[in-house]
Amino acid sequence: MALWGMVIDLDRCTGCQACVMACKAENNVPAVGPKEAARGRIISWMHVLREESEERTRFLPRPCLQCDDPPCTKVCPVYATYRNPEGIVAQIHARCIGCRFCMAACPYNAKYFNWLRYQKEGPGQNPDVSVRPKGVVEKCTFCHHRLQKARERARAEGRDLVAGDYVTACAEACPTRAITFGDLLDEGSEVARLARSPRAFRLGEELGTRPKVFYLAEMEGHRRV
């Protein structure tokens, strides 16, 4: 059993938003339009936070942090969001009743509500990801449909899943290779090595959520979020 995790090197991130666009295209994340956006209803599973100061501008790409002890799943009254055995915090849209308790519980604002049916089925959509209806919460899923596909491919070829078979869209798109994805339990993997790095830290570590998205940074300022 794997434990999927991600390492994002903030020193490499240029804030180019390639990961954001890759995520939107991969997961059929809708553009809500200017009117809805003005009301703060933008949906962006991968979101690049920006901090501008006199010295420099800093970026922090924030997918769902896939907490190992997620607060959002504990408040879901219908078991629509849960942590699966491989550590992915999933959201089952067909089951979600749209109560938004999970959004309130998430300390990282990684969950988004569909106030309207923002996107119609049509050409240009990724057929592997369902289009969310109105009134459900959605979130980054570590592109777990890619995991299913990778498993099927490996099975068809009669072999086990190997490192690199399953990578998220954001990690694949990053031009500076700031995002590394893989199995945290696989000791030899790049992601496990980087997660043990002295530069590594996690967002809101004091909350005890134990995110599986690690950040790498040398700047002291990043250690407190």
Place this chain on the structure above:
Amino acid sequence: MLGAVLLAILLSLALSTWSRQPAAAKVAEQPISFPHNVHVQQYKLDCKYCHTEARRSEYAGLPSVTRCMGCHKITAADRPEIQKLAAYAQRGEPIPWVRIYKMPEFTYFPHKAHVRADIKCQDCHGKVEEMTTVSATTGPQLANDLLHVAGMRPGAPPLSMGWCLACHREQNRTKKDMKAPLDCVACHH
């Protein structure tokens, strides 16, 4: 009086919207009346001879008109239904078959995984080899739900999630090194 009318309206509404239709389909009028029973029983064709995609794709797929004509250029070429087929072939048009089995959009069902796991087509699609017209049965839903209300536990109706899961659990229990997933995200993404 008003109460009774209101109750009647509500009741009829409730009954008319009862069928949850996960993948419900009725017997459909097809452009060509295609007898599965003749092809399977008389000519012993394997399902995957025509539905070739099943073993390597998410979808089982339908044969192309050319594939049909592979046999029917000669076989039974004088029958009226086959002449319809020949006309499609001549015009170079696909046959507008009416879809019978529909999975909800939020459900991922790959045929290939099931074919690879040696699940028979008939386990889900019923005895297609005896059918003249394929129809998906969704089972007695109202009766099922009433039994549930009465505290009995009938089996889940076909093509519902409970039905899928019942089979997955059964497979895991009875077959060695079978790993039919029970994780929600295996099918819902």
